[in-house]
Amino acid sequence: DAGITQSPRHKVTETGTPVTLRCHQTENHRYMYWYRQDPGHGLRLIHYSYGVKDTDKGEVSDGYSVSRSKTEDFLLTLESATSSQTSVYFCAIRADLTGELFFGEGSRLTVL
Amino acid sequence: GESVGLHLPTLSVQEGDNSIINCAYSNSASDYFIWYKQESGKGPQFIIDIRSNMDKRQGQRVTVLLNKTVKHLSLQIAATQPGDSAVYFCAGGVNTPLVFGKGTRLSVIA
Numbered sequence: 001d002a003g004i005t006q007s008p009r010h011k012v013t014e015t016g017t018p019v020t021l022r023c024h025q026t027e028n029h030r031y032m033y034w035y036r037q038d039p040g041h042g043l044r045l046i047h048y049s050y051g052v053k054d055t056d057k058g059e060v061s062d063g064y065s066v067s068r069s070k071t072e073d074f075l076l077t078l079e080s081a082t083s084s085q086t087s088v089y090f091c092a093i094r095a096d097l098t099g100e101l102f103f104g105e106g107s108r109l110t111v112l
Numbered sequence: 113g114e115s116v117g118l119h120l121p122t123l124s125v126q127e128g129d130n131s132i133i134n135c136a137y138s139n140s141a142s143d144y145f146i147w148y149k150q151e152s153g154k155g156p157q158f159i160i161d162i163r164s165n166m167d168k169r170q171g172q173r174v175t176v177l178l179n180k181t182v183k184h185l186s187l188q189i190a191a192t193q194p195g196d197s198a199v200y201f202c203a204g205g206v207n208t209p210l211v212f213g214k215g216t217r218l219s220v221i222a
Contacts, residue, residue, distance in 0.1 A: 033209060042201065042214035043156070058209065090155055099144060101203070101210065103155035 003027045006091050006104040014112050019078040021107050023091030025071075031094035032074040033101070034058075034066060036087040043090065049074055081111045115139075116204050116213040124219045131189040133216045135202035140183060145204040147176060147187045149196075150215070156201060159187070194220050 003026035013019055023032060033048040035058075045058030047066040055066050063085060067075045078085055091104040115138045125131045137145075143164040148156035160171045162178050162185070169176050175188040185204070189196055197220045203210040 031209075035212075040214065043203075043212040045209050045211075048209050100158050100161065101146065102158065103148075105155050106153075 004091060004093050004102055004104045006089075006107045008107060009105065010108045012110045012112065013081055015082055016080050019081050019109065019111075021076040021089055021091075021109070023074045023076070023104060025074075025093045027093060027095070028071055029093045029096050030071075031096075032068065033092040033094070034064075034074065034076045035090045035092065036060065036085075037090060037106070038087050046076065046089075078109075081109075083111050085109065086111045116202055116211045120216055121214070122217045122219065124221055125192045127194060127220050127222050128191055131187075131192045131196065131218060133187045133189075133200050133202075133218065135185050135187075135204075135213055137183050137185070137202075137204045137211075139204075139206065140180070141206050142183075142204045143206055144210070145176070145178065145185050145202060146210065147174075148201040148203065150199045150201065152198075159200075189218075192218075192220050194222060196220055 005024050007022045031050055034046040035043045037043050044060045046064050049055045049068040065077045089107045092101045094101050146161040147159040149159050150156040160174050160176050162169045162176045173190045178185045199215040199217050201212050201215045203212045205211050
């Protein structure tokens with residue numbers, strides 16, 4: 001158990017509504033990531049964080065924002081959800097010593 | 113930019129046979145590679161990793177081979193079992209973040 005939890009695990013929302021997904025770690029690691037997974041595309045990086053208040057964009061960051069106000073929590077926000085953001089979202093943490101990535105169980109988001 | 117890709121989207125193997133899943137990458141500066149296994153409805157799970165100063169690394173029933181000359185890596189699973197059925201991803205890069213391939217679905221035929 002890598003000590004990483006995502007919430008909510010499932011959410012259905014309507015187009016135009018804001019959505020926030022939470023990633024929580026108990027390992028105190030520096031790096032945290034948000035990926036989305038879609039058929040035919042594999043895992044694509046949305047945003048990542050390399051410390052409290054330190055974040056950077058990934059390859060598919062448009063329409064998403066993130067915040068990391070404390071080490072253990074990394075939040076992903078969709079300010080105004082669109083149907084193209086229907087996906088499974090995975091949070092990951094990177095072990096500080098080994099560089100291994102550990103993934104959460106995923107959050108399935110459906111935007112109607 | 114960096115790209116990492118798998119050669120085959122699906123692979124079917126007879127139970128007990130060895131499986132080989134291949135992956136290619138584009139950035140010759142990539143120095144770290146990981147293989148992940150993802151079962152249905154779950155997050156990817158770490159299998160094995162390798163750094164660019166190595167050509168081969170072995171784990172329990174798994175071996176990763178890295179050929180830096182042709183920018184190729186492979187995952188070999190010995191004596192494939194039904195529990196090995198899953199989607200396998202390679203990921204690679206320089207430091208962080210890693211770039212993921214699209215995955216190969218391994219089906220084990222009993």
